[in-house]
Amino acid sequence: MKKNIRDPLTNIKNKEKELELTIELPGMNKKTVELIIDPDQIEIRTKRVKDLPEFHKLISLPVLVNPGKFKKKFKNGILILKIKKLKKQPKRKMINLNEK
Numbered sequence: 256m257k258k259n260i261r262d263p264l265t266n267i268k269n270k271e272k273e274l275e276l277t278i279e280l281p282g283m284n285k286k287t288v289e290l291i292i293d294p295d296q297i298e299i300r301t302k303r304v305k306d307l308p309e310f311h312k313l314i315s316l317p318v319l320v321n322p323g324k325f326k327k328k329f330k331n332g333i334l335i336l337k338i339k340k341l342k343k344q345p346k347r348k349m350i351n352l353n354e355k
Contacts, residue, residue: 263310269317274338276314281332282307288329292322292338319344 268275276297280288283301291298294316301310324339 265314267317273340274316274318274320276336278334278336279332280334283332285329288334292320292325294319294322294341
């Protein structure tokens with residue numbers, strides 16, 4: 256029998272000096288969740304718990320962050336992650352392929 260499983264909700268608030276992510280991970284606990292923070296994305300992995308399947312999600316971030324500067328709070332299946340933005344965001348560069 257196949258169960259209906261939905262993707263956990265994720266909300267990203269782009270604040271002045273940090274990003275604040277709220278990620279819903281129902282049924283999970285601290286021991287079953289693994290986070291990998293890169294400057295441009297966050298990877299979430301969970302281990303199998305009881306009747307819940309393993310979960311893997313990549314979240315693209317709207318700005319670059321400092322992976323070493325974060326605060327986390329996990330309670331009742333809700334993860335709140337605050338990550339400091341990089342002070343200098345790289346500027347976009349347009350490349351004209353006709354130029355040498």
